[in-house]
Amino acid sequence: MKDIPYKYQGSILNPLRNLGFFSRKPVTEPLRPREASANYRGFHVNDWGLCIGCSTCQKVCDNAAITMVRIPGLEEDPVKGVRNERPAIDYGRCCWCGLCVDICPTGSISLTREYVHTCREDELDSYFVLPDPNGMHGEYFPKGWAKTEDADLVDLELQPMQEMDAETRIDSFDEIVAGFTGQHAIVEASRCVQCGMCHDSCPAHMHAPEYIRHIWEGNVEAAVREIYRTNPFAHICGRVCTRRCEAACSIGRRGDPVAIRWLKRYAMDSVSAERIREIAAEGKVDYISGKKVAIIGAGPAGLTAAFDLVKKGHEVNVFEALDRPGGMTRYGIPEYRLPYDRLDADVEVIASLGVNIQYNTRIGSDIIMADLERDYDAVVVAVGLQQGRSTRIPGSDHPQVHAAVSLLRKITLNEAFEIPRSAVVIGGGNVAMDIARSLARKQKMVFGEVNMTVAALEDFEHFLADPEEIRESREEGIELLDSRGPSTCRINERGELEGLATVGVVSIFDEQGRFAPQYDNSDAQFHPADMVIEAIGQMTDISLFGDELTERLEWNRGRLQVDDIGRTSESWLWSAGDMVNGPDVIHAVADGHRVAASIEEHLA
Amino acid sequence: MRPENYQAINQPPSNEFELNFGPNHPGIEGNYAFRVKLNGDEVTAARADAGYLHRGFEKLMEGRLWIQNIALVPRICVPDPVPMEVCYSLAIEELCGLEVPVRAQWIRVMQLEMSRLAAHLFAFGGHAATTGMYTPMFWGVADRDLILDRFEELTGGRVYSIYNIPGGVRREVPDGFLERLSNLLDYLESRLPDYDSLFFTNQVFIRRARDVGTMTQEQALKWGVTGPPLRATGLEFDVRRDDPYLVYEQIDFDIPTEPGGDALSRNLVRRAELLQSIRILRQVIARLPTLKGPVRCPIPNPLAWNVPAGESYTRVESSKGELAYYVVSTGGDKPYRVHVRGPSAMHAVQVLEKLAVGARLEDIAQIMFSLDACPPEVDR
Numbered sequence: 001m002k003d004i005p006y007k008y009q010g011s012i013l014n015p016l017r018n019l020g021f022f023s024r025k026p027v028t029e030p031l032r033p034r035e036a037s038a039n040y041r042g043f044h045v046n047d048w049g050l051c052i053g054c055s056t057c058q059k060v061c062d063n064a065a066i067t068m069v070r071i072p073g074l075e076e077d078p079v080k081g082v083r084n085e086r087p088a089i090d091y092g093r094c095c096w097c098g099l100c101v102d103i104c105p106t107g108s109i110s111l112t113r114e115y116v117h118t119c120r121e122d123e124l125d126s127y128f129v130l131p132d133p134n135g136m137h138g139e140y141f142p143k144g145w146a147k148t149e150d151a152d153l154v155d156l157e158l159q160p161m162q163e164m165d166a167e168t169r170i171d172s173f174d175e176i177v178a179g180f181t182g183q184h185a186i187v188e189a190s191r192c193v194q195c196g197m198c199h200d201s202c203p204a205h206m207h208a209p210e211y212i213r214h215i216w217e218g219n220v221e222a223a224v225r226e227i228y229r230t231n232p233f234a235h236i237c238g239r240v241c242t243r244r245c246e247a248a249c250s251i252g253r254r255g256d257p258v259a260i261r262w263l264k265r266y267a268m269d270s271v272s273a274e275r276i277r278e279i280a281a282e283g284k285v286d287y288i289s290g291k292k293v294a295i296i297g298a299g300p301a302g303l304t305a306a307f308d309l310v311k312k313g314h315e316v317n318v319f320e321a322l323d324r325p326g327g328m329t330r331y332g333i334p335e336y337r338l339p340y341d342r343l344d345a346d347v348e349v350i351a352s353l354g355v356n357i358q359y360n361t362r363i364g365s366d367i368i369m370a371d372l373e374r375d376y377d378a379v380v381v382a383v384g385l386q387q388g389r390s391t392r393i394p395g396s397d398h399p400q401v402h403a404a405v406s407l408l409r410k411i412t413l414n415e416a417f418e419i420p421r422s423a424v425v426i427g428g429g430n431v432a433m434d435i436a437r438s439l440a441r442k443q444k445m446v447f448g449e450v451n452m453t454v455a456a457l458e459d460f461e462h463f464l465a466d467p468e469e470i471r472e473s474r475e476e477g478i479e480l481l482d483s484r485g486p487s488t489c490r491i492n493e494r495g496e497l498e499g500l501a502t503v504g505v506v507s508i509f510d511e512q513g514r515f516a517p518q519y520d521n522s523d524a525q526f527h528p529a530d531m532v533i534e535a536i537g538q539m540t541d542i543s544l545f546g547d548e549l550t551e552r553l554e555w556n557r558g559r560l561q562v563d564d565i566g567r568t569s570e571s572w573l574w575s576a577g578d579m580v581n582g583p584d585v586i587h588a589v590a591d592g593h594r595v596a597a598s599i600e601e602h603l604a
Numbered sequence: 605m606r607p608e609n610y611q612a613i614n615q616p617p618s619n620e621f622e623l624n625f626g627p628n629h630p631g632i633e634g635n636y637a638f639r640v641k642l643n644g645d646e647v648t649a650a651r652a653d654a655g656y657l658h659r660g661f662e663k664l665m666e667g668r669l670w671i672q673n674i675a676l677v678p679r680i681c682v683p684d685p686v687p688m689e690v691c692y693s694l695a696i697e698e699l700c701g702l703e704v705p706v707r708a709q710w711i712r713v714m715q716l717e718m719s720r721l722a723a724h725l726f727a728f729g730g731h732a733a734t735t736g737m738y739t740p741m742f743w744g745v746a747d748r749d750l751i752l753d754r755f756e757e758l759t760g761g762r763v764y765s766i767y768n769i770p771g772g773v774r775r776e777v778p779d780g781f782l783e784r785l786s787n788l789l790d791y792l793e794s795r796l797p798d799y800d801s802l803f804f805t806n807q808v809f810i811r812r813a814r815d816v817g818t819m820t821q822e823q824a825l826k827w828g829v830t831g832p833p834l835r836a837t838g839l840e841f842d843v844r845r846d847d848p849y850l851v852y853e854q855i856d857f858d859i860p861t862e863p864g865g866d867a868l869s870r871n872l873v874r875r876a877e878l879l880q881s882i883r884i885l886r887q888v889i890a891r892l893p894t895l896k897g898p899v900r901c902p903i904p905n906p907l908a909w910n911v912p913a914g915e916s917y918t919r920v921e922s923s924k925g926e927l928a929y930y931v932v933s934t935g936g937d938k939p940y941r942v943h944v945r946g947p948s949a950m951h952a953v954q955v956l957e958k959l960a961v962g963a964r965l966e967d968i969a970q971i972m973f974s975l976d977a978c979p980p981e982v983d984r
Contacts, residue, residue, distance in 0.1 A: 008805065009807065010807035056907070062668055062672035096761065099672070099906070103906060154905070
């Protein structure tokens, strides 16, 4: 194309060249809508099967065009991290930027190639649309702007966590996980989309989104304040919590869930003990109510109840049979997972509020329940599950067959017992892993080698222990066997334990879902061992109640019957924790709050 | 009897009157008003009257997350939205120290030049319409639509592409896109002779536009004029070359200038820039397939993104002139302040007010279109 000089005067005749256009065929566009491009950002579709109602789309929407609408009849399960809410779009506000698509943690929402909608004046509501998989007008349109890897705005990868390697950690009971550094914690916290699924799924309904946000902001004290709203055992839960939150985390739908447990630990470890005590004391009333509450058992449930009640001005006495607090968290969880000083730190905060803990005081012998009934306005029993269940297989009454919880208690108390050169653990839960790994450490220290087998009923797909416990056990040289049912503890003619005989498992539950294992006797194995440890479950020692009270109380399949606020059939007696719910720290904490609230109402 | 406080109204002579030009006027780009004092049909004074389009972008941005603003900024300039996205992204990248992948930088250049082509076609069409020639306007708008088709394919949106994001671009270029873009460039090149004969060499246009809205180079510099209007006064200044951003340093292109400083010169500069943009795009098409890798660097979760405290000033050459973003962060998840230094705010207010004086009423629309001012950017 030639330049046109500025001086050029132009010509009136030049446009005549364009008369040639008259001979061209006119362009005719059809009336129907043109087909949109493959990436088009048109109306939304939402796969309701994938959508979990996390509302992240609503948060990123820059025009506030998205409203979460509750849909009755849809699945709602806080434990799975599913809400029965779905995003509805106000097309009067939407600008089709597609950020909702790029940030959706599940990938359920997409834009389509559909872009035409008209309505009469009386149908103006039709611009407010609840997208479902069928499209805006129930007609199929291919997807346009949809989730792709390069457009994903969700960070799916966990921040790295420093851990001791297997060779180092097997030599001691030192804590394995180092905890986040500040930078890693902030980046990890930044992955959170604040959907609150964790809050809903947590038994104690911890304010995880809030404290994660504070960690991200670098304000760890504010994080600790949020943590203490619902959990005075945060050092413990920051290490050994069962993490319902992470199972429900919406980021975990396609990637690694946010490491909520480690973040809590980071916040707690970053604030001085003194500041934690001050923060925990915030909100404590400045008067004395004159009411007295007795709590039996200085574990998480009992002490959580004590924490709540003492802040309301009540006098709280806690009776503990052993010489240290913590209950099953101290005597059931090995030190490499939960260092005792961290546990002490939690208890010290509670004690600093004025909770009086009497150690070495066993109810039933030192003091009887009738004394407590007489002297106190309310009594809480939270003694946990401290007795191991037995398989009752032949030979299981041999002195070299132990309950896992009793051995773990002995290890904690530093009581002497003969370390077996080889041992078999029956069970596949976390307690089985705890005892196997603790004994493996003892074996390594005494004999220089590990000879430990775990025989579980479940197959590896349905294993009860956490995946990381399984991985770490293997790394430490422990042999894990799945689908093995214990048949006999073999004892020779001299009365010595030779080992455990097992058979293969066909099925564990019957058609009604009841526990009724079926074995294949042709698949028999023998595991030579100096010691057999049973880790198949725990139960409560109910001797503290005495015959007369045991008779008066109501029971439900061996467990104390309580109502939905934790009260037993006796109006002065509450019960909480593992003995009511089964073993779980965070459940115990939640239960402690529940009975404290109930007692507070009773005392008012 | 008259009351004591009566004052006689100072009636102007009957040949002087005031006229509201806009906010709805076919000769105005968008909703923008001009209050002109006339003596006969000669303008004796003019006062810009902005604020009729979407207003307050800068304030709106302070209330939104960093990432949410990427859907807002393109609206500041409807005919040429891409420089807004790119410049805003560049400002945040500078604050965060993000390294934009080279591939994404080339894709950004591609979009910027496509947007420039579209905007220049729009401006030339618009200018033709203000001089009563509607065929070039239809042609310009129709050919711009073909560019929008390519934008739709690349970004999913025709006008507001919302494709640039701090850290790069939002997704990969679709398969076969470059070939279709290349075909489009061939087509546009084949159209240029038609435009020439119908418009640029048309005596009607040349005689209407010559010596209309003239400014000298000194005036232009004093008034903060940039872009094609500045180059139409003979000054070879272009941010792409004089303060290079992205990968413009690696690209060959000329900076067309014209001597006249009037509406005709400004249009001739734009005409020549159409060719330069096509030339740049051809280089992008050749280069892009040789570059592999991601189109965006990793960025934090947009809902928890604190941009480090600081200020940044980034500028790009938009089709209308120098566009810059001044962004202040206090380390929070939202901007503390965003200022848009847009060319249109200068051109449509202070320059147009001056150029209009002495012009004839029917030339006001022509002057405005020759300056290619964009009202929403004035109302930002």
